[in-house]
Amino acid sequence: MPSSPRNDLRPGASASGASTGPSKRVDLIVDGVAMVQLLGPQDRLLRAVEKQYPSVRVLVRGNEVTLEGPVDDVVRAQELVDELVAMVRNGHDLGPAEVASTGRILDEGKGHPAELFGTPIVTNKGKSIRAKTLGQKDYVDAIDENTIVFGIGPAGTGKTYLAMAKAVQALQRREVTRIILTRPAVEAGERLGFLPGTLTDKIDPYLRPLYDALNEMMDPEVVPKLLAAGTVEVAPLAYMRGRTLNDAFVVLDEAQNTTPEQMKMFLTRLGFGSKMVVTGDVTQVDLPTGASGLQLVTRVLDGIDDIHFARLTSDDVVRHTLVARIVDAYTKYDSEKQAAQFARQQQNQAQGGAQ
Secondary structure, three states, rough: OOOOOOOOEEEOOOOOOOOOEEEEEEEEOOHHHHHHHHOHHHHHHHHHHHHHOOOOOEEOOOEEEEEEEEHHHHOOOOOHHHHHHHHHHHHOOOOOHHHHHHHHHHOOOOOHHHHHEEEEEEEEEEEEEOOHHHHHEEEEEEHHHHOOOEEEEEOOOOHHHHHHHHHHHHHOOOOOOOEEEEEEOOOOOOOOOOOOHHHHHHHHHHHHHHHHHHHHHHOOOHHHHHHHOOEEEEEEHHHOOOOOOOOOEEEEOOOHHHHHHHHHHHHOEEEEOEEEEEEEEEEEEEOOOOHHHHHHHHOOOOOOOEEEEOOOOHOOOOOOOOHHHHHHHHHHHHHHHHHHHHHHHHHHHHHHHHH
C-alpha cells in the first residue's frame, strides 16, 4: 500500500498529551474499495486498530489513513494496516477478532497473515471459509496430513466449522465419496425426551448445528439432494455401531460427551480411504457420570503415528472478542478451583497422618 511523502520523525507528544519522546506521523493512501472494507461498519476495523495500539491516533480523510504517535507503535500500526489491506484484497472477511489476531501474529514475528491464510478452504456465494489464526492453520494442516485428527478447544475456535469445511472440500475434490457428520445425543442440562414427533424429530435438535453449517458451505438447494442420496449423512453417534466407513470424511462433534466405550466404538469404524476429525471441549462435559471418552483418548492414543491432537486456545476464538475473555475467565476459575481442591487434599492427608 503506497504512503505519502509525509512520513517524518519529530519530537512531540502522544495523543493523550503525555511526553513519550520522538513521535511519528504516517499518511497512507488506500484505494476506495479496500478503504470501504477496511473501515467496516461504523469504522469498527480502524477502531480495532486503535484498540490494538492505544498510543496511536488513527484519522481517516477520504482515502487517506493517518497514523500518529510513538515511533515504534506507529511502525507496528502501519504494518498492521498494510496487512489488513492485503487481506481485504485477497478476499478475507475481516472483523475486530481478525484485526486482533493479525496484530498478534505480526507482533510475534510469525509471518504475514495475508500469505499464511491466503487460500480459502471452501467458497460459497462469495463467502470464503479459511483459517484465521495460527492455531486454526495448524489444525487445518493437520487434517491434510493425518488420517485421524482431534480438534480440542473452547467454544468459538472453529473446531467443527473448519472440520466440516475440510469435509466439503474433500467431497468437491472427489477425495471421498461421502461425508458423515455425527454427534452424541446428550442433553445439556435439559430434558428433551418428551418432545413430540418421530425419532427423527426428536434427534433433530441435537443435529441442527451441523445442518446449519452445511447450508452455509453448500448451496441450500443441493444439500437435501445429497442427504437423500446418502452422499451426506447426519446421524446420532448411536447409528455408527456395527458399520465400517470406507471412502468417507467423518466428523464427530461434541466428542466430550462420548463415553470411553463410545469413543472406542467410533474410532474403530474407520475404513479404507477415510479421514476422521473429532472435535470437542473437555471443559464442557454434559455426561451424568463425567467420564468423558475425549479426555481418556488424549492419554490412550497420544504419540501414535497418523493421529494428531490439535489444541486450540482462547487466542483462536473468532467469535465476538468477549468470548475469548469469557473463556479465559472460566479457565482461570477452573485452575483456582483445582488448586484449592488439591490444597484441601494435602491438608486432609497431613491431618490424617498427624492423628
